Amino acid sequence: MDKYFEIKDLKVNYKTFDETKKILDIDYIGIEKGKSYGLVGESSSGKTVLALTILQLLAIPPGEITSGSIFLDGENLLEKSEREMRKIRGKKISMIFQDPMSTLNPVFSVGYQMIKIIIKNQNVNKKEAHKRAVEMINIVKLPDAEEIMRKYPHELSGGQRQRIIIGMALSCGAELIIADEPTRNLDVTIQAGILKLIKGLQEKLNVTVLYLANNLALVSAICDNIGIINGGKIVEKGKTKEVLKNPQDEYTKLLMKSITPERDVEKKSKINLEENILEVKGLKKYFPVKKGLFVKAVEGVDLEIKKGDILGVVGESGCGKSTLVNTILLLHKPTEGKVLFDNKDIFAMKKKDLRKARKDVQIVFQDPFWSLNPRWLVKDIIGEPLKVHEKLSVDDYIDKIQDLLKTVGLPKEAAFKYPHEFSGGQRQRIAIARALSVKPKLVVLDEPTSAIDLLSQSQLLDLLNELKDKMKLTYIMISHDLGIVHYMSDKILVMYLGKVVEFGKSGEVFNNPKHPYTRALLNAIPDFHTNSIYDLATIRGEVPSAINPPLGCRFHPRCENCMEICKTVDPETVNVDNRLVACHLYSNQK
Amino acid sequence: MINSLMLKKVIEPKIRELRVSMFLLNKNMLTKAAYIAIIILIVIAIFSPLIAPYPGDIYIDNHPKNSLLSPSVEHFFGTDELGRDIFSRVLYGTRISLIASLSTVLIALLIGVTLGAIAGSMGGWIDEVIMRITDIFLSFPPLLLAITIASLLGPSLNNAKAALIIAWWPWYARLLRSQAISIKERQFVKAAEAIGTSQLKIISRHIIPNCISPIIIQASMDMGAVIISLAGLGFLGLGAQPPIAEWGLMVATSRNYFMNAPWYSLFPGFAIFLTVLSFNLVGDGLREILDPKTRKI
Numbered sequence: 078m079d080k081y082f083e084i085k086d087l088k089v090n091y092k093t094f095d096e097t098k099k100i101l102d103i104d105y106i107g108i109e110k111g112k113s114y115g116l117v118g119e120s121s122s123g124k125t126v127l128a129l130t131i132l133q134l135l136a137i138p139p140g141e142i143t144s145g146s147i148f149l150d151g152e153n154l155l156e157k158s159e160r161e162m163r164k165i166r167g168k169k170i171s172m173i174f175q176d177p178m179s180t181l182n183p184v185f186s187v188g189y190q191m192i193k194i195i196i197k198n199q200n201v202n203k204k205e206a207h208k209r210a211v212e213m214i215n216i217v218k219l220p221d222a223e224e225i226m227r228k229y230p231h232e233l234s235g236g237q238r239q240r241i242i243i244g245m246a247l248s249c250g251a252e253l254i255i256a257d258e259p260t261r262n263l264d265v266t267i268q269a270g271i272l273k274l275i276k277g278l279q280e281k282l283n284v285t286v287l288y289l290a291n292n293l294a295l296v297s298a299i300c301d302n303i304g305i306i307n308g309g310k311i312v313e314k315g316k317t318k319e320v321l322k323n324p325q326d327e328y329t330k331l332l333m334k335s336i337t338p339e340r341d342v343e344k345k346s347k348i349n350l351e352e353n354i355l356e357v358k359g360l361k362k363y364f365p366v367k368k369g370l371f372v373k374a375v376e377g378v379d380l381e382i383k384k385g386d387i388l389g390v391v392g393e394s395g396c397g398k399s400t401l402v403n404t405i406l407l408l409h410k411p412t413e414g415k416v417l418f419d420n421k422d423i424f425a426m427k428k429k430d431l432r433k434a435r436k437d438v439q440i441v442f443q444d445p446f447w448s449l450n451p452r453w454l455v456k457d458i459i460g461e462p463l464k465v466h467e468k469l470s471v472d473d474y475i476d477k478i479q480d481l482l483k484t485v486g487l488p489k490e491a492a493f494k495y496p497h498e499f500s501g502g503q504r505q506r507i508a509i510a511r512a513l514s515v516k517p518k519l520v521v522l523d524e525p526t527s528a529i530d531l532l533s534q535s536q537l538l539d540l541l542n543e544l545k546d547k548m549k550l551t552y553i554m555i556s557h558d559l560g561i562v563h564y565m566s567d568k569i570l571v572m573y574l575g576k577v578v579e580f581g582k583s584g585e586v587f588n589n590p591k592h593p594y595t596r597a598l599l600n601a602i603p604d605f606h607t608n609s610i611y612d613l614a615t616i617r618g619e620v621p622s623a624i625n626p627p628l629g630c631r632f633h634p635r636c637e638n639c640m641e642i643c644k645t646v647d648p649e650t651v652n653v654d655n656r657l658v659a660c661h662l663y664s665n666q667k
Numbered sequence: 668m669i670n671s672l673m674l675k676k677v678i679e680p681k682i683r684e685l686r687v688s689m690f691l692l693n694k695n696m697l698t699k700a701a702y703i704a705i706i707i708l709i710v711i712a713i714f715s716p717l718i719a720p721y722p723g724d725i726y727i728d729n730h731p732k733n734s735l736l737s738p739s740v741e742h743f744f745g746t747d748e749l750g751r752d753i754f755s756r757v758l759y760g761t762r763i764s765l766i767a768s769l770s771t772v773l774i775a776l777l778i779g780v781t782l783g784a785i786a787g788s789m790g791g792w793i794d795e796v797i798m799r800i801t802d803i804f805l806s807f808p809p810l811l812l813a814i815t816i817a818s819l820l821g822p823s824l825n826n827a828k829a830a831l832i833i834a835w836w837p838w839y840a841r842l843l844r845s846q847a848i849s850i851k852e853r854q855f856v857k858a859a860e861a862i863g864t865s866q867l868k869i870i871s872r873h874i875i876p877n878c879i880s881p882i883i884i885q886a887s888m889d890m891g892a893v894i895i896s897l898a899g900l901g902f903l904g905l906g907a908q909p910p911i912a913e914w915g916l917m918v919a920t921s922r923n924y925f926m927n928a929p930w931y932s933l934f935p936g937f938a939i940f941l942t943v944l945s946f947n948l949v950g951d952g953l954r955e956i957l958d959p960k961t962r963k964i
Contacts, residue, residue, distance in 0.1 A: 406861050442854045443854075450877065451877070461864060465864050466862075
């Protein structure tokens with residue numbers, strides 16, 4: 078039986094300075110026309126190399142295809158010349174990359190780029206091409222097509238850009254779409270929208286999809302067949318439902334476990350003291366844009382954290398959660414408000430006291446690829462806070478660093494390596510070790526797992542939990558993934574456009590969300606119980622600009638339960654079932 | 668005990684890095700030839716008084732009887748108007764040119780990097796002041812500026828060097844500032860700030876080391892440009908003064924005898940050409956080593 082797309086016995090090597098590495102060794106992948114195939118594996122398992130090999134975009138050298146064949150519609154792609162491939166790329170096969178910003182040309186408007194591609198591939202005049210571009214934008218479900226055509230890539234959000242790229246892929250008449258983690262950098266609500274779109278197009282237009290990702294749950298929600306790839310080899314493959322129901326390979330089981338971490342409620346910390354470590358009162362942070370115009374990133378936030386607690390802060394990108402935390406960390410000066418740390422007002426501190434206070438509050442940043450100085454050895458990275466705050470002899474210093482490495486589960490030798498020699502998860506451990514080196518009281522985790530693979534993610538979360546009990550820490554954890562926040566935290570604070578919309582105990586918020594926004598966030602995450610991709614919630618539209626937020630309730634233009642009053646009156650925060658909610662749905666329950 | 672272990676562990680990755688660099692250097696034949704040429708030039712510069720067949724000719728010896736002899740076994744490159752061996756003088760000129768250009772580039776680099784890093788990382792009025800001064804310097808053509816300064820200071824090799832330093836540092840300052848601005852937004856700098864690291868340390872240990880690659884590439888190419896400019900100033904009489912065996916000066920003097928003794932101009936000129944070409948090629952090779960984006964390994 079011939080399939081539409083087949084890979085047979087493909088072997089790819091990579092020559093490095095030290096050795097020749099085998100990075101791909103795939104015996105067989107077959108996809109029928111109009112079906113979707115998900116390839117799941119961690120980063121560096123060879124997924125991207127596979128995509129590049131299919132398109133013949135692999136850099137040779139250092140890459141080297143030693144054997145195998147890739148058939149598309151009965152033709153072997155590996156035997157095509159560069160000239161023939163150029164016709165196939167874009168026309169028959171299209172690729173959707175991880176980062177939509179670098180795929181679109183920033184100096185041309187979106188419409189111009191789309192029209193150019195259509196003219197080139199479909200042989201039509203400009204007017205007709207314009208019409209088709211508008212059609213395409215409608216197909217990828219973006220509102221106001223004419224307006225979008227006039228915009229430049231930087232004026233669109235990540236989700237909108239990804240939709241445009243999908244639209245471009247389709248407008249060339251692509252029959253096979255290779256999607257390489259297209260939703261990795263997107264918010265969960267936007268992610269659900271893109272997934273629905275890809276699935277819908279596949280069904281409607283009979284497009285074949287090869288979906289590469291590290292999240293098994295996500296892939297299983299949209300793909301008919303899946304393959305699990307580990308170290309360049311397919312370790313398990315079959316119908317999605319069957320693989321999930323009865324996984325055979327150890328690695329598959331590991332991947333599945335990493336998605337549904339079972340939370341042990343008993344294990345939750347019992348060191349809760351009824352003492353507040355941090356209180357934030359009426360905090361505001363405006364960034365000036367022009368005279369009289371401000372980005373109101375944080376608009377009056379109150380919160381408190383008890384010692385030993387974990388506070389989760391959730392919201393889409395642009396909701397102000399990072400600004401909130403950076404302001405607490407004194408990386409920005411606040412516009413208004415008070416922050417009490419250990420009952421001392423940190424904005425009123427003198428420079429000398431401030432430096433001491435900085436020792437007690439540490440941060441672990443989102444992206445470990447950017448947060449470690451690439452030119453330093455790990456021992457210097459971890460030791461940086463030590464050098465600032467403590468004076469140690471060389472031997473004590475090295476001892477301490479190696480202890481810290483052990484605490485975060487890295488080998489002693491790691492001290493003498495450079496950050497680029499580690500994987501994302503390991504780098505994040507280095508960042509954690511750095512934060513812990515001066516024995517802080519409060520650690521801020523800014524999306525600590527969003528840049529790393531799911532498998533390392535669950536291990537990292539366990540490590541953080543363990544360290545918290547051992548070192549008597551308090552965490553503030555920022556994330557756009559409500560699932561992770563629920564797994565980790567005692568309390569959840571949901572933010573939307575600079576304001577708190579819901580604040581309460583983690584379990585209660587998670588199991589019975591009150592605010593429509595919280596509900597939408599929660600339903601947007603695919604898991605193994607997601608039967609159909611269409612069950613996932615998406616929030617219509619995009620997060621509005623914080624320069625000119627909507628009147629009344631800031632969420633009202635996107636809210637499913639929007640009432641007349643929401644459009645004019647800003648809801649007050651009320652106490653509903655033991656938690657604070659800012660929504661008119663509950664205002665009569667005062 | 669721990670210290671010796673530490674030393675080994677620190678050195679090992681550096682040795683590996685060095686081996687990778689050597690491999691990359693060796694891969695490109697042109698770069699390889701260029702860096703071998705530069706090594707030879709350095710050796711010549713160090714040992715020129717020993718290698719030169721007529722070491723006395725480097726300074727003030729002269730033999731008017733032998734003036735303007737064409738190349739022969741006794742005088743490989745012929746002799747000049749005072750009967751001095753041009754081969755010896757060209758060899759010694761290597762030392763003068765290399766030392767002069769190296770010291771010029773290094774001092775310009777030091778000034779430019781420091782000011783650029785401060786401007787880029789501090790921002791605000793400090794940035795404004797430093798960069799406007801830089802702009803003033805940049806608004807003159809560098810060689811013209813150097814000529815003006817050199818003629819104001821009076822002709823000598825050291826004054827020519829000073830003039831070139833003044834004309835050169837703003838380029839480094841501007842290059843480093845633009846790098847520093849992007850680096851200071853990186854999270855590891857924010858992390859250092861959150862830790863409480865002092866501003867001085869952030870600039871010297873975080874920002875500068877991460878900005879330095881393009882500067883080093885630029886500097887290695889500038890070595891060639893500075894050699895040309897120094898020779899140019901020497902040619903105009905604003906640089907080295909006789910009887911120093913400086914290439915530019917030699918070409919300048921040879922002008923008068925060009926019709927009778929073309930070899931007199933040819934050999935010093937060729938020495939300048941070869942040195943400048945080698946530095947430019949090595950600059951390209953360094954780019955590949957220092958910039959991992961263009962690395963193919």
